[in-house]
Every structure is written in C-alpha cells, then in structure tokens.
Amino acid sequence: MLILQLLVSGIEAGALYALTAAGFALIFGATRIFHFAHGATYALAGYAFVLATRLGWAWPAGVGLALVVAIAFGLLLEAAVYRPIQRHHGAFFTVFVAAFGVVIVVQSLIELSFGRAFIAISSPLTRAHEVLPGLYIARVFWLALATAGVVFAVLGAFLARTRAGIGLRALAENPDLLRAFGLSSRRLSALAFALGSALAVPGAVLGAMTTGLSPGVGAHVMLISLAASVMGGIGSLRGAALAGLLLGIVENLVVAGLDTQWSEAAGFVALFAFILFRPRGIFGAALVR
Amino acid sequence: MTAYLLNLAQLAAIFGLLSVSLNILIGYGGIFSVAHAVFFGLGAYAGAHVALDLFPDLLLAALASALIAGLLSAALALPALRVRGEYFVIASLGLQMLATTVFTEAQAITGGLGGLVGIPPPTLFGFTLADPLVFLFCCLAFLALALALVRQLMRGSFGRALMALRDSEMAAEALGKNVALIKTLAVVLGTAFAGIAGALFAFQEEFVNVESFTLDQSVLILAMVIIGGAGTLSGPLIGTLLLLLLPAALTFIPFIPPTDIGAVQQLIYGFAMTLLMIFRPAGLAGRAMGRR
Amino acid sequence: MSALLSARGLTRHFGGINAVEAVDLDLAPGIITALVGPNGAGKTTLFNLITGHLAADAGVVELFGQKITGHAPHRIARMGLARSFQDLRLFARMSVRDNVLAATEPVSWFWQPGGVRAARERAARGAQALERTGLAPLARAEAADLAYAERKFLSLARILASGARIWLLDEPASGLDPASRARFTALLRAAVADGVTICLIEHNLDIVIELADRIVFLDQGRKLAEGAPESVLGDPRLAAIYFGERA
Ligand SMILES: Nc1ncnc2c1ncn2[C@@H]1O[C@H](COP(=O)(O)OP(=O)(O)O)[C@@H](O)[C@H]1O
Ligand SMILES: [Mg+2]
Numbered sequence: 001m002l003i004l005q006l007l008v009s010g011i012e013a014g015a016l017y018a019l020t021a022a023g024f025a026l027i028f029g030a031t032r033i034f035h036f037a038h039g040a041t042y043a044l045a046g047y048a049f050v051l052a053t054r055l056g057w058a059w060p061a062g063v064g065l066a067l068v069v070a071i072a073f074g075l076l077l078e079a080a081v082y083r084p085i086q087r088h089h090g091a092f093f094t095v096f097v098a099a100f101g102v103v104i105v106v107q108s109l110i111e112l113s114f115g116r117a118f119i120a121i122s123s124p125l126t127r128a129h130e131v132l133p134g135l136y137i138a139r140v141f142w143l144a145l146a147t148a149g150v151v152f153a154v155l156g157a158f159l160a161r162t163r164a165g166i167g168l169r170a171l172a173e174n175p176d177l178l179r180a181f182g183l184s185s186r187r188l189s190a191l192a193f194a195l196g197s198a199l200a201v202p203g204a205v206l207g208a209m210t211t212g213l214s215p216g217v218g219a220h221v222m223l224i225s226l227a228a229s230v231m232g233g234i235g236s237l238r239g240a241a242l243a244g245l246l247l248g249i250v251e252n253l254v255v256a257g258l259d260t261q262w263s264e265a266a267g268f269v270a271l272f273a274f275i276l277f278r279p280r281g282i283f284g285a286a287l288v289r
Numbered sequence: 290m291t292a293y294l295l296n297l298a299q300l301a302a303i304f305g306l307l308s309v310s311l312n313i314l315i316g317y318g319g320i321f322s323v324a325h326a327v328f329f330g331l332g333a334y335a336g337a338h339v340a341l342d343l344f345p346d347l348l349l350a351a352l353a354s355a356l357i358a359g360l361l362s363a364a365l366a367l368p369a370l371r372v373r374g375e376y377f378v379i380a381s382l383g384l385q386m387l388a389t390t391v392f393t394e395a396q397a398i399t400g401g402l403g404g405l406v407g408i409p410p411p412t413l414f415g416f417t418l419a420d421p422l423v424f425l426f427c428c429l430a431f432l433a434l435a436l437a438l439v440r441q442l443m444r445g446s447f448g449r450a451l452m453a454l455r456d457s458e459m460a461a462e463a464l465g466k467n468v469a470l471i472k473t474l475a476v477v478l479g480t481a482f483a484g485i486a487g488a489l490f491a492f493q494e495e496f497v498n499v500e501s502f503t504l505d506q507s508v509l510i511l512a513m514v515i516i517g518g519a520g521t522l523s524g525p526l527i528g529t530l531l532l533l534l535l536p537a538a539l540t541f542i543p544f545i546p547p548t549d550i551g552a553v554q555q556l557i558y559g560f561a562m563t564l565l566m567i568f569r570p571a572g573l574a575g576r577a578m579g580r581r
Numbered sequence: 582m583s584a585l586l587s588a589r590g591l592t593r594h595f596g597g598i599n600a601v602e603a604v605d606l607d608l609a610p611g612i613i614t615a616l617v618g619p620n621g622a623g624k625t626t627l628f629n630l631i632t633g634h635l636a637a638d639a640g641v642v643e644l645f646g647q648k649i650t651g652h653a654p655h656r657i658a659r660m661g662l663a664r665s666f667q668d669l670r671l672f673a674r675m676s677v678r679d680n681v682l683a684a685t686e687p688v689s690w691f692w693q694p695g696g697v698r699a700a701r702e703r704a705a706r707g708a709q710a711l712e713r714t715g716l717a718p719l720a721r722a723e724a725a726d727l728a729y730a731e732r733k734f735l736s737l738a739r740i741l742a743s744g745a746r747i748w749l750l751d752e753p754a755s756g757l758d759p760a761s762r763a764r765f766t767a768l769l770r771a772a773v774a775d776g777v778t779i780c781l782i783e784h785n786l787d788i789v790i791e792l793a794d795r796i797v798f799l800d801q802g803r804k805l806a807e808g809a810p811e812s813v814l815g816d817p818r819l820a821a822i823y824f825g826e827r828a
Contacts, residue, residue: 034375098567101561447689462634466687
C-alpha cells in the first residue's frame with residue numbers, strides 16, 4: 001500500500017508540476033527566452049494566496065489575487081527586463097543572470113515580509129480519507145487532477161482553435177512565419193508571458209495547502225520547470241507536461257527506498273541522465289547551435 | 290576591531306580567489322556554472338580531512354583540495370560539456386542541489402549538518418601559522434598566484450582559444466580548436482582554485498559545514514564575478530570587495546534589524562545583477578554598452 | 582586531376598525539408614568553384630556537412646584522399662580545411678590580432694609546441710594575414726568595433742592565417758562596396774596563385790563570372806547542374822529558377 005500511497009502523492013505533485021512546467025515551455029516556445037524567474041512567479045502567486053487567506057478573503061478571491069499577481073509579474077519581467085536585454089545583444093547568459101537577480105530579489109522580499117519559516121494554509125481539502133485499507137486520499141488530490149485536466153483541455157483548445165493560439169504555435173515553430181500571419185510578435189510574446197505565468201498559479205495555490213511554501217520555493221520550482229522542459233524536449237508543451245508529471249511521481253516513489261532528503265535529488269539524477277543520453281528530450285527536436 | 294578587520298581581509302582574499310577562479314569559467318570560457326560552491330565545499334572538506342586526519346600542512350591541504358575538486362569536476366564536466374550552454378547551466382544547477390543533499394547526508398565524510406569541527410591552525414614547513422596576519426598573507430599569496438596565472442594564460446594561446454570558443458564555438462572548431470578539451474581544462478583549472486579556496490576557508494573558520502556550500506553561496510560568487518565584470522582581471526576582485534563589504538556596511542544602518550541583514554543584502558545584489566544586465570552587462574570593470 | 586575534396590551522395594533532412602539531397606561535389610586543386618542557387622537551396626548546409634558541423638544522413642566525404650565522414654570539426658579543420666560563416670562568427674570580444682593569432686594555433690594546451698621559434702613564425706603568419714587583408718592598422722581594435730567590410734575581411738584573415746589549403750567561403754562578398762569587392766577578388770586570386778583551392782557561395786553573378794572556374798548549381802537540396810560558368814549561367818532553365826525564386 002505504501003507504494004500506492006506514494007504514487008497518489010506523486011501524481012498529485014506531478015499534475016501541478018506539469019502545469020508549471022508547461023507554463024515555462026509555453027514561454028520558451030513562443031519567445032525563445034529561458035524564463036528562469038518562472039519559479040519566482042510561482043512563489044509570488046503562492047504568497048499572494050497566503051496573504052489573501054490571512055486577510056480573511058474567500059478562496060476564489062485568493063485565487064484571483066494570485067492570478068493577478070502572477071500575470072502582472074510575468075508581464076512586468078517581459079517588458080522591463082527581457083525585452084530591453086534582447087534589444088541589445090541579449091546573450092543567453094545575460095538573460096539568465098538578470099532573471100536570477102529577480103529570483104533573488106523576490107526571495108529576499110518574501111523573506112522580509114513573511115519570514116523564513118515554512119507556511120502552509122490549512123484547509124479541509126487536505127484532510128485525507130481512507131479509500132482503501134491503508135490508502136488515504138485527500139480531496140485536494142482530485143482537485144489537482146481536475147484542475148490539470150481542465151486547464152490542459154482549455155489550453156489545448158486555445159492553441160488549436162484561436163487565432164492568437166495558432167499564432168503562438170507558429171511563433172514556436174518559425175518566427176518568420178508570423179510576419180506573413182500579420183500578428184505582432186510583441187503582443188504574442190506578452191500573451192505567452194501572461195498565459196505561462198497564469199499556469200504557475202494552480203501549483204502555487206494548491207502547493208500552499210499541501211507541501212507548504214518557503215521563500216526558497218522559487219528555486220525549487222525553477223529547477224523542476226527546467227528539468228521537465230529538458231526532459232520533455234525544450235519548447236515542447238506536451239513533453240514538459242508529461243515530464244513534470246513523471247518528475248512528481250519519481251520524487252515521491254524514491255521515498256519508498258530512501259530518505260525524503262533524496263526525493264529532490266532523484267529528479268536531478270533523471271535530469272542528468274536525459275542531458276547526457278537524450279538531450280533532445282522525450283518529444284523535442286534536437287536544438288541546433 | 291583588528292581581529293574583525295583581519296577576519297574580513299582573510300575572507301576577502303578567500304572569496305577573491307573563488308571569484309577569480311569562477312571568472313576563468315564564466316568570463317573567459319563562457320561556461321556558466323552555478324555550482325562553484327560545490328567545488329569550494331569539496332576543497333573545504335578535503336582540506337579539513339587532511340588537517341584532521343593527517344597533519345595540518347597548508348600546502349598539502351591545498352594540493353589535496355585542488356586535486357579532488359579538479360578531478361571530480363573533470364569527471365562531471367566531460368559529459369556535461371558536450372551539450373549546449375543552456376543545458377550546462379541547468380545541469381550545474383542540478384548538481385548544486387544534488388551536492389547539497391550529498392553534503393548533508395554523507396555524514397561519515399562531511400559530518401552532515403554538524404560539519405567538521407576543531408580544525409587545527411595550519412602549519413607551513415613545520416611552523417604553525419597561529420598569527421592571523423601571517424595566515425592572511427598566505428591567502429593573499431594564493432590569490433596573487435591565481436591572478437598571475439590567469440593573466441599569463443589569457444595572454445597566451447590557451448587564453449585565446451578559450452575566449453575564442455566563448456565568442457563562437459563553431460568558429461573555434463572550424464579553426465581546429467578541440468572545444469571539449471579546452472573547456473574541460475578551463476573547468477579543471479577553475480575548480481582546482483576553488484578547491485584551494487575551500488581549504489583556506491576550512492583553516493580560516495576552523496569549522497566547515499554544508500551551509501557554506503549551498504546554492505546561495507554559488508549565487509553569491511556568481512554575483513561577485515558578474516557585478517565586478519566577467520572576463521576582466523580586476524572585475525572579480527571589485528565584485529568581491531563590494532559584496533563582502535555590503536553586509537558590513539548594512540550593520541551600520543540603524544533601522545535594519547540584524548536578522549534581516551542577510552535578506553537585505555540579497556535584495557541589493559539581486560537588484561544589482563538585474564539592473565547591470567539591463568544597463569551594463571559587462572559589469573563595473575567591463576566596458577560600457579554605448580561603445581559597442 | 583584528382584579532387585582534393587570529394588563528397589558523394591551527401592544527404593541531410595530537417596524534419597520534412599530535404600535540405601541537401603544526394604549531392605556530389607568535387608573540388609579540383611587550385612581552382613575556384615562557385616556554389617550558386619536561390620536562398621534555402623542548401624548551400625550552407627552542404628558546407629556544414631563537409632566540415633563536420635552537421636552529421637549527414639547519408640553520404641561520404643573524402644579530404645586529401647582520406648575519408649572524413651563523421652570526424653569532429655576540429656579534426657577536419659586541422660587537416661587543412663578552413664571555412665567562413667555567412668554570419669561571420671568573429672571572436673567579437675577579442676582584438677583583431679588575437680582573432681588572427683587564434684587561427685594560427687589549432688592545438689591549444691596550456692602551451693604551444695615548437696617553443697619561441699614556432700611562436701615567432703605564427704606571429705609572422707598572423708601579421709602577414711592582417712597586412713594582406715588591410716587590417717594591420719586595426720590590429721588592436723576589438724572585433725566587435727569593426728565596420729562591416731572590415732569584419733568580412735577579418736573573417737578572411739583568420740582563414741588566411743590558418744594556413745589551410747582548402748577554403749570554403751559562405752557569401753564572403755555579400756554587401757561589400759565596389760572598392761572592397763575589388764580588394765576581395767584580388768585577395769582570392771592571390772590565394773589561388775599560392776595554391777589554395779576555394780569553394781565559395783556567392784549570389785552576385787558578376788563576381789561569380791569574374792572569379793569562378795567552375796559552377797555548381799544547387800536548388801532545393803539537389804545539384805541541378807555543374808560545369809563551366811558560361812554553360813551553367815547560359816542555361817535559361819537555371820536562370821529561371823535562380824531569378825524566379827529570388828524575385
Ligand atoms: N539547423 C536547421 N534546422 C532546420 N532546418 C534547417 C537548418 N539549417 C537549414 N535548414 C533548412 O534547410 C534548407 C537549406 O538551408 P541553407 O543550407 O541555409 O540554405 P542556403 O545556404 O542555400 O540559403 C532551408 O530550408 C533551411 O530552412
Ligand atoms: Mg546560406
């Protein structure tokens with residue numbers, strides 16, 4: 001039963017990782033920007049929800065606040081950090097360092113305002129019920145699954161059906177195509193940041209209830225997103241989502257054999273294996289220099 | 290007060306050595322590692338063990354640290370350097386997280402969270418270096434050695450090859466450069482010096498534990514190099530001084546509670562990193578953007 | 582007359598695109614071969630396949646009679662094959678002199694073999710390359726600060742300094758003003774006189790006619806024609822493809 005129990009928490013974590021990683025992949029695909037500060041978006045959204053709860057807001061208002069914060073933060077970074085850097089030479093590392101600086105700023109701001117300790121929102125959703133002998137499932141598990149399912153369905157429909165969604169996909173495949181398409185790639189890139197950042201919100205909100213938040217959570221989420229993107233094939237939404245799910249499961253299953261401290265490490269062992277043996281990831285085409 | 294200043298000066302020399310060594314990778318090689326604290330840590334543990342288990346000879350400890358850090362980095366870098374730069378950053382980030390876990394868990398070697406304590410003062414040719422001023426000079430000597438070596442190398446063919454592949458890997462290959470080999474040599478050299486810095490750090494603190502070798506530390510070293518100016522000789526030193534003096538300076542600002550100084554310091558250098566990348570990506574010692 | 586470099590059946594696909602499809606190419610010693618064809622014809626990809634920067638899906642390449650298929654680019658380069666890039670890829674943050682010196686030092690351990698004498702010889706070769714490309718006065722400038730034409734000459738200077746016997750040049754003359762272009766053609770002629778074998782990609786047919794001894798015409802990854810300039814450029818069918826696609 002332990003394995004099954006771990007599998008359940010793995011799927012729960014994985015579903016949320018999948019959403020967050022898909023947000024990162026969406027942004028990368030459409031803008032070719034390695035959005036290292038995606039983890040900071042997650043942290044801000046999570047703490048926004050915590051703040052709303054402390055203020056006594058109802059949960060929809062809290063989720064709304066988290067969404068607003070995440071999207072505003074993503075757009076702000078796009079406009080104030082990434083775009084100016086890309087306007088001059090914009091080497092990959094310049095972007096990386098700038099984003100890393102943002103991660104540090106966000107982490108220290110959170111530390112200054114919320115303290116360094118772990119914070120978790122208690123909610124009836126996380127109360128576990130025994131569904132089988134020895135197997136406990138909380139309602140938040142179903143909520144995570146349902147959220148991931150609905151969000152991915154909506155996202156898929158958006159990318160397949162709407163003009164802007166098709167534009168985003170075109171941008172990922174070939175930026176030149178867009179000029180023919182007549183869509184402004186600037187507006188699409190803002191859209192990618194807004195959507196991608198919003199995708200971090202479900203994980204942040206549910207994460208605030210289940211695993212809890214700490215100022216350093218951004219770095220962890222950034223790593224998960226990066227790892228999932230590499231393993232899924234950089235720029236591939238499907239790949240990132242699938243790899244995110246797998247990472248969540250692996251992290252939890254490892255606990256069956258090893259100490260909990262190794263659960264994060266297991267994800268990175270998987271990441272290394274991919275980087276070494278299959279750098280193109282599960283779905284992605286090889287990136288050419 | 291003198292003790293405090295001496296301590297600060299020793300730390301400045303040790304972190305100067307660290308940032309000069311990271312600069313070989315980042316500034317000259319374009320190899321972006323966020324795992325430098327791992328090799329700093331390996332050196333510190335190796336140095337501590339030499340001092341605790343054998344005898345606390347400074348040169349022996351430095352040599353052992355350099356070897357361990359350099360060899361392990363070669364083993365890690367050889368496969369990782371085959372992939373694109375983006376992947377390397379990610380891999381190094383992963384390595385840093387993995388290493389933090391390993392340092393915490395491998396208690397037999399690292400002492401876990403408790404660390405290794407009671408490291409005796411170093412000796413040199415049989416003389417004990419009890420005087421902190423003398424130890425400071427030893428640290429400065431290593432720093433000077435590293436600076437001289439970097440300066441010499443970067444004026445010669447190795448430096449040209451390294452900088453060439455930083456600017457265009459494909460063109461360097463097309464001119465016959467063995468890119469993987471040159472990168473690996475640069476990584477080994479840089480991490481070996483990080484290892485030496487670790488050994489010095491172990492003697493300086495008389496105690497090592499995993500807290501000094503986390504992602505935060507890697508980022509601090511990175512910030513020193515970037516803010517000062519990657520790829521310049523003086524930049525890393527400038528960055529080191531600025532970032533080491535920053536917390537000291539903050540203690541004089543009355544309205545910051547002492548417990549928040551760490552966070553305020555991070556806030557400042559995080560901002561500095563982002564703003565510099567937007568307005569002056571070459572760092573303080575690098576050239577201004579308008580000239581390009 | 583056996584070819585110094587010969588490729589047989591080189592093929593490379595990108596997804597659904599047949600970038601290069603079963604192309605044969607022979608570079609005969611001491612002549613200039615021009616590779617022409619509309620944008621996207623696969624010219625650059627063909628270079629990348631020869632130099633080892635891209636792995637071929639099929640085909641073999643022989644250099645100086647030795648099979649080099651699958652070799653790493655630096656090994657191929659060290660055999661005496663040099664190339665330029667359409668986007669130049671200069672060592673932007675290095676001085677002009679260091680760009681050229683780096684080209685004279687293919688092997689870079691922490692030291693260079695040959696000691697002081699070899700070092701002096703390399704420095705002389707670099708200086709000569711700068712003289713011949715007119716860059717000597719700019720030796721201390723940073724490559725990123727050069728003007729457009731100067732950059733193009735620096736990419737040639739690197740190749741000159743490398744001492745390679747075969748040059749693959751990817752659109753080296755595009756965008757040059759008439760005076761620079763004249764210097765460029767003179768430079769290539771002088772190199773050929775010294776025994777260098779050249780293959781260049783060029784869109785300007787005036788330059789092709791002026792320089793090329795032989796033309797290879799590529800379109801959509803396939804070699805459509807090969808031969809003397811008059812016969813290839815005189816073919817109305819090829820002209821239609823060439824100008825039609827470019828309009
Ligand atoms: N790395 C690559 N990935 C995907 N497609 C590529 C790549 N390089 C070239 N192509 C495609 O191969 C075809 C040939 O390109 P190229 O060799 O650059 O043409 P040319 O140099 O003749 O203009 C083009 O359709 C181009 O889009
Ligand atoms: Mg081309």
